[in-house]
Amino acid sequence: MASIAETSLDFAHVAHPSPTPAERRATVLADPGFGIAFSDHMVTIEWSEERGWHDAKVGPYGPITLDPATAVLHYAQEVFEGLKAYRHGDGSIALFRPEANAARFNASARRLAMPELPEELFLESVRQLVLTDRDWFPTIEGGSLYLRPFMFATEAFLGVRPAKQFKYMVIASPAGDYFKSGAPAVSIWISDYSRAAPGGTGAAKCGGNYAASLVPQAEAIARGHDQVVFLDAAERKWIEELGGMNLYFAFDDGSLITPPLSGTILPGITRDSLLTLAREEGLTVREERYSIDQWEADTRSGRLVECFACGTAAVVTSVGKVEGREHAFTVGSGGPGQLTMKLKDRLVSIQRGTAPDTHGWVKKIA
Numbered sequence: 001m002a003s004i005a006e007t008s009l010d011f012a013h014v015a016h017p018s019p020t021p022a023e024r025r026a027t028v029l030a031d032p033g034f035g036i037a038f039s040d041h042m043v044t045i046e047w048s049e050e051r052g053w054h055d056a057k058v059g060p061y062g063p064i065t066l067d068p069a070t071a072v073l074h075y076a077q078e079v080f081e082g083l084k085a086y087r088h089g090d091g092s093i094a095l096f097r098p099e100a101n102a103a104r105f106n107a108s109a110r111r112l113a114m115p116e117l118p119e120e121l122f123l124e125s126v127r128q129l130v131l132t133d134r135d136w137f138p139t140i141e142g143g144s145l146y147l148r149p150f151m152f153a154t155e156a157f158l159g160v161r162p163a164k165q166f167k168y169m170v171i172a173s174p175a176g177d178y179f180k181s182g183a184p185a186v187s188i189w190i191s192d193y194s195r196a197a198p199g200g201t202g203a204a205k206c207g208g209n210y211a212a213s214l215v216p217q218a219e220a221i222a223r224g225h226d227q228v229v230f231l232d233a234a235e236r237k238w239i240e241e242l243g244g245m246n247l248y249f250a251f252d253d254g255s256l257i258t259p260p261l262s263g264t265i266l267p268g269i270t271r272d273s274l275l276t277l278a279r280e281e282g283l284t285v286r287e288e289r290y291s292i293d294q295w296e297a298d299t300r301s302g303r304l305v306e307c308f309a310c311g312t313a314a315v316v317t318s319v320g321k322v323e324g325r326e327h328a329f330t331v332g333s334g335g336p337g338q339l340t341m342k343l344k345d346r347l348v349s350i351q352r353g354t355a356p357d358t359h360g361w362v363k364k365i366a
């Protein structure tokens with residue numbers, strides 16, 4: 001569908017008139033937290049039915065003005081992505097599998113009745129922002145520049161139908177550890193709520209899914225846990241995923257299970273990368289349904305030795321305590337597992353350029 005004109009859009013560049021003073025930026029970059037601070041610029045590209053994608057721009061980061069009737073504010077027609085840029089030891093800048101983010105962005109867009117963005121334009125938009133704000137990489141160990149591409153309906157119209165006007169944007173946020181303490185293991189609450197139902201939007205990365213997960217997440221926090229785990233909506237039996245991370249279960253016979261992409265789970269790029277890395281480690285990996293009762297039974301018998309959650313923001317994190325209305329158990333030692341740490345190290349080393357990239361996953365952009 002992408003015409004040549006669309007994929008070769010020229011980006012206008014407007015420098016920030018009063019960029020963050022170097023001293024303040026240095027303070028931020030020494031302890032960025034997650035999702036709190038933003039770089040000086042952002043990308044915007046407009047879409048309309050008549051003109052397709054147009055007006056690509058890297059401009060000053062700042063508020064946007066919306067008509068109160070803007071469709072996204074009423075019907076949540078919005079999709080997003082999340083990926084990281086890494087500064088390697090040799091000073092070069094790399095992205096990890098950004099083509100996979102571009103493809104998933106379009107899969108999400110199709111589900112939300114939104115226009116697709118040519119993959120080259122997605123990649124170019126991210127590249128342009130990172131190069132413009134290349135001074136925004138955290139100076140702390142384990143830091144990265146988190147990139148958030150997103151698209152939403154901008155048409156001012158209250159009728160219920162797909163909008164005819166959209167805005168695509170990319171913002172960048174220097175990032176340290178996603179979990180405050182760099183948590184050794186997260187504690188999770190088994191929610192009575194559902195995140196996604198068959199035929200719903202569970203496989204799309206859209207704001208609406210997150211809106212629906214906030215009450216369950218808040219409930220988990222109120223009960224003293226870090227995260228919430230969702231069971232399938234139909235049988236309330238099969239483990240699906242956390243609010244924003246996929247799950248893996250490791251057994252004492254060297255096998256690994258992760259729930260299959262059945263349409264109600266977000267197809268994580270971290271999940272997919274770990275499928276490959278785990279097989280290279282000689283593990284038998286199966287994409288297979290796994291029930292909550294089995295999880296507890298296998299933990300108690302010692303057959304299940306580790307469990308971990310994975311996603312771009314927090315990479316790989318062990319699951320320790322698990323609790324629900326009918327369940328309470330602790331996986332392994334309750335701390336970070338050996339295999340979990342090994343797989344995390346394998347992945348992070350590739351992302352950070354300290355181990356060879358034998359899969360063509362690392363894309364150097366500078």
Ligand SMILES: *Cc1c(COP(=O)(O)O)cnc(C)c1O
Pocket residue numbers: 082205241242243244245246266267268269270271310311312313
């Ligand atoms: C983004 C996301 C993930 C993880 O995907 P990655 O590509 O690994 O970052 C998992 N679950 C949900 C619900 C998500 O939104």
